[in-house]
Amino acid sequence: MNAVSVPVTVKMRLGWDGGSVNAPELAKRLEQEGAAGFCVHGRTGRQGYSGRADWQAVGAVVRAVSVPVTANGDIFSMRDLERCLSVVGAAMGMIGRAAMGNPFVFAGEEPDIPRRMEAAKRHFALLVLDKGEKTACLEMRRHLAWHIRGLPYAAHYRREVSSLSTAEDFEKLLRRIARETGGSG
Ligand SMILES: Cc1cc2nc3c(=O)[nH]c(=O)nc-3n(C[C@H](O)[C@H](O)[C@H](O)COP(=O)(O)O)c2cc1C
Missing domain, CATH: 3.20.20.70 (Aldolase class I)
Known part of the structure; x- marks a missing residue:
């Protein structure tokens, strides 16, 4: 040392x-x-x-x-x-x-689904800026599973994620999850 x-x-x-x-x-x-x-x-x-x-x-x-x-x-x-x-x-x-998928833990908060999906969207946007669309999509497959942990239909969305490969696909799915699980989208 x-x-x-x-x-x-x-x-x-x-x-x-x-x-x-x-x-x-x-x-x-x-x-x-x-x-x-x-x-x-x-x-x-x-x-x-x-x-x-x-x-x-x-x-x-x-x-x-x-x-x-x-x-x-x-x-x-x-x-x-x-x-x-x-x-x-x-x-x-x-x-x-x-x-993982839960930046709120540091503030001691337990946010509702819309706030969680907002965080996932921001995470994805920052990943795209940092690593480019292709790598961001690959990495987000794993991260999204954490962002949607405990949500209704999480297993179903996890399966869908594995076939997504463009930023547009991800953004669409995040909006849909927010809508279908009771968030605003
Ligand atoms: C996805 C992931 C990657 C990790 N990578 C490392 C690493 O590179 N080096 C390391 O020392 N520990 C690594 N860990 C272990 C964590 O730093 C930590 O020691 C472990 O998860 C226990 O803490 P936790 O109970 O809060 O998860 C990793 C853990 C996870 C979940």
Whole structure:
């Protein structure tokens, strides 16, 4: 880490598997090597996404080092974030899956369908600007599944998405979803 002049932070899980949880020791060694902070997902590699994130175990990393630790894993709302921070004793939390198709999570809001579809439209428009129409369409197939999570007919719309390849197709579908699920479109 001393090879670069910018601060380097490290993202890690708890360890390889339940028998080899070594995040606190590893973090300590990396801190000695100059790591400026850590983000710890409270699962082992072997766990994948199964079970629940072990926030207590993330707390052991907080106590092992003196640089900031960001807690991660199974934070799905602002209420979860507060609970997590108090269990972990960390200053910050990081939200992964709950942010997908749901930028509102950071404001602690649970928006109605029209606002969700507006967010999907804006996301798509920004993707087109950033990456061009072709790539935006490919990437939006995946993102749209998150934007419509929990909506009526979501499975049906997900199937339709896989055949869309132009910005116009997407915009049309987003308008239709808003209309058919009770939004304004
Ligand atoms: C689509 C997706 C991509 C991810 N990519 C990375 C990655 O490149 N590097 C990484 O360290 N973790 C990655 N993760 C894991 C998350 O950073 C996070 O540790 C994990 O999802 C647990 O947090 P969550 O319960 O809030 O989702 C990814 C997760 C998702 C869902």
